[in-house]
Amino acid sequence: MADWMSQQGTVGEALTRQGISRRSLLKYSSYLATLLALPPTSSQAIAQALAGAKRQSVIWLSFQECTGCIESLTRSFSPSVEEMIFNLISLDYQETLQAAAGEAAERARLEAMEANKGKYVVVVDGSVSTRDGGIYSTAAGKTNLEVLKETAKDALAILSVGTCSSFGGIPRAHPNPTGAEPVSAIITDKPIINVSGCPPMPEVIAGTIAYLVTFGKLPELDHLGRPKPFFGDNIHDRCYRRPFYDQGKFAKSFDDAGAREGWCLYELGCKGPVTYNACATIKWNGNTSFPIQSGHGCLGCSEPNFWDAGSFYKPLPGRMTGAGEAVLGAAAVGAVAGAGSAFIARRRKAAASDPSASPSVPEGADQ
Amino acid sequence: MSPRDVGHDGGQFAQVSTGMAHAVEREIGQHLLALAHDGTEAAIDLRSIPMSDADRAELEESLGRGEVSATLDAMGRSDIWETAHAGVWWVRHFGTEGQVMAERIEIARVPDILRADPADVEAAAIRLGRARDFIDAHADSVAGG
Numbered sequence: 001m002a003d004w005m006s007q008q009g010t011v012g013e014a015l016t017r018q019g020i021s022r023r024s025l026l027k028y029s030s031y032l033a034t035l036l037a038l039p040p041t042s043s044q045a046i047a048q049a050l051a052g053a054k055r056q057s058v059i060w061l062s063f064q065e066c067t068g069c070i071e072s073l074t075r076s077f078s079p080s081v082e083e084m085i086f087n088l089i090s091l092d093y094q095e096t097l098q099a100a101a102g103e104a105a106e107r108a109r110l111e112a113m114e115a116n117k118g119k120y121v122v123v124v125d126g127s128v129s130t131r132d133g134g135i136y137s138t139a140a141g142k143t144n145l146e147v148l149k150e151t152a153k154d155a156l157a158i159l160s161v162g163t164c165s166s167f168g169g170i171p172r173a174h175p176n177p178t179g180a181e182p183v184s185a186i187i188t189d190k191p192i193i194n195v196s197g198c199p200p201m202p203e204v205i206a207g208t209i210a211y212l213v214t215f216g217k218l219p220e221l222d223h224l225g226r227p228k229p230f231f232g233d234n235i236h237d238r239c240y241r242r243p244f245y246d247q248g249k250f251a252k253s254f255d256d257a258g259a260r261e262g263w264c265l266y267e268l269g270c271k272g273p274v275t276y277n278a279c280a281t282i283k284w285n286g287n288t289s290f291p292i293q294s295g296h297g298c299l300g301c302s303e304p305n306f307w308d309a310g311s312f313y314k315p316l317p318g319r320m321t322g323a324g325e326a327v328l329g330a331a332a333v334g335a336v337a338g339a340g341s342a343f344i345a346r347r348r349k350a351a352a353s354d355p356s357a358s359p360s361v362p363e364g365a366d367q
Numbered sequence: 368m369s370p371r372d373v374g375h376d377g378g379q380f381a382q383v384s385t386g387m388a389h390a391v392e393r394e395i396g397q398h399l400l401a402l403a404h405d406g407t408e409a410a411i412d413l414r415s416i417p418m419s420d421a422d423r424a425e426l427e428e429s430l431g432r433g434e435v436s437a438t439l440d441a442m443g444r445s446d447i448w449e450t451a452h453a454g455v456w457w458v459r460h461f462g463t464e465g466q467v468m469a470e471r472i473e474i475a476r477v478p479d480i481l482r483a484d485p486a487d488v489e490a491a492a493i494r495l496g497r498a499r500d501f502i503d504a505h506a507d508s509v510a511g512g
């Protein structure tokens with residue numbers, strides 16, 4: 001890992017060292033305001049808070065995982081987003097990215113824990129093996145279970161990145177030979193944010209970290225511990241195929257006339273109606289597409305037990321009715337003045353903070 | 368619509384004009400009144416509103432182009448222009464790979480992002496000071512070629 005990735009100091013200092021202008025920060029803040037559904041006028045306050053904020057010490061632990069989560073972040077569509085997020089944090093330990101190996105690497109983790117006692121954030125990707133004392137997944141002679149408990153002890157908060165660390169994911173799928181469990185089943189005395197998805201969206205990982213650094217607190221979470229700004233809506237309510245669902249127009253196979261007309265994929269097993277994530281709005285690969293747009297139903301990968309929830313190609317039982325309005329329904333409301341704001345206000349109910357208030361420089365998570 | 372269109376963007380929605388452009392324009396009008404009255408600035412995040420591509424094009428055309436336009440080169444390009452209505456700015460931020468990261472209408476005398484930030488000014492002054500010192504210290508060799 002590059003030296004500057006693990007340097008302390010403020011975000012502003014880090015940017016100056018990198019030769020990144022405050023205009024870039026303001027531009028990134030505009031992007032964050034969009035992502036987090038905050039009022040567009042808050043971008044200047046976000047930029048100021050970020051510039052003065054201390055870089056958040058982060059210790060990233062990888063357990064029973066496929067490296068897809070860190071790949072999702074580091075291969076995000078825009079190198080600039082990735083670079084910016086690494087300016088917000090001091091990445092003190094990350095096995096895949098760090099240059100140090102062996103004992104030096106372990107020493108780095110222990111030193112970061114000591115230096116930032118009570119203030120560091122632990123990011124975990126992967127589930128934790130618990131069967132037979134957790135011996136099915138070990139590194140440097142220690143089980144993941146031991147390392148998690150040891151590292152979480154003095155942490156400020158834990159960010160479970162990906163469905164494996166949030167809910168157990170694929171390692172926990174039947175018959176779960178390693179006794180895989182999510183972080184929340186093991187650590188019960190620390191605030192935990194679940195950023196689920198297999199993999200999670202890079203914008204959601206980055207946006208959640210940026211929220212923590214900017215506001216110095218956890219975003220509002222849903223009943224599964226996921227940040228509401230990203231997991232407040234289900235895919236079905238934001239799906240552009242929704243008008244076809246409402247009209248009862250369904251593709252019956254992947255290459256029939258209905259599929260070619262872009263009809264709803266419900267009868268082909270789409271799990272959009274029971275899945276909460278931001279794929280339908282933020283989309284993947286720089287807003288290019290998402291599975292449903294590419295012609296395949298949603299697998300529901302950000303939900304617990306998605307792997308064991310029946311066939312990906314079997315329709316959900318019974319026609320579901322979504323909680324929100326269909327996209328075109330909301331647009332039709334737009335015929336009145338101020339409809340843009342009204343729509344945003346509705347989204348903002350799910351957003352985490354009163355954005356018109358100046359964000360505070362983080363002292364520590366207060367939730 | 369060709370099968371390729373459906374497979375890729377499925378998007379009849381992209382082509383539909385929903386009336387949203389008209390609604391946003393009215394909202395801009397209200398904010399502009401506030402700017403004229405007491406200087407209150409506002410912004411509308413176009414990516415947070417369910418606007419189709421057709422809606423965005425309609426809004427862009429109807430707001431027109433004014434006297435000022437600027438290109439910013441910071442973490443990718445940004446195009447900023449004053450619309451035909453003084454105080455109404457279109458700000459379009461691109462990422463380093465040319466994709467739109469954020470797009471907003473700002474109702475302000477000057478968009479914040481065009482002003483030089485005090486921290487950047489300070490850093491520039493220090494840099495320039497150092498350059499001056501360097502030139503002064505090497506004046507002889509510089510003058511002597």
Ligand code: SF4
Pocket residue numbers: 235236237239240241242243245263264265266270271272273292297298
């Ligand atoms: S069932 Fe799936 S494809 Fe159909 S509208 Fe809902 S999310 Fe979209």
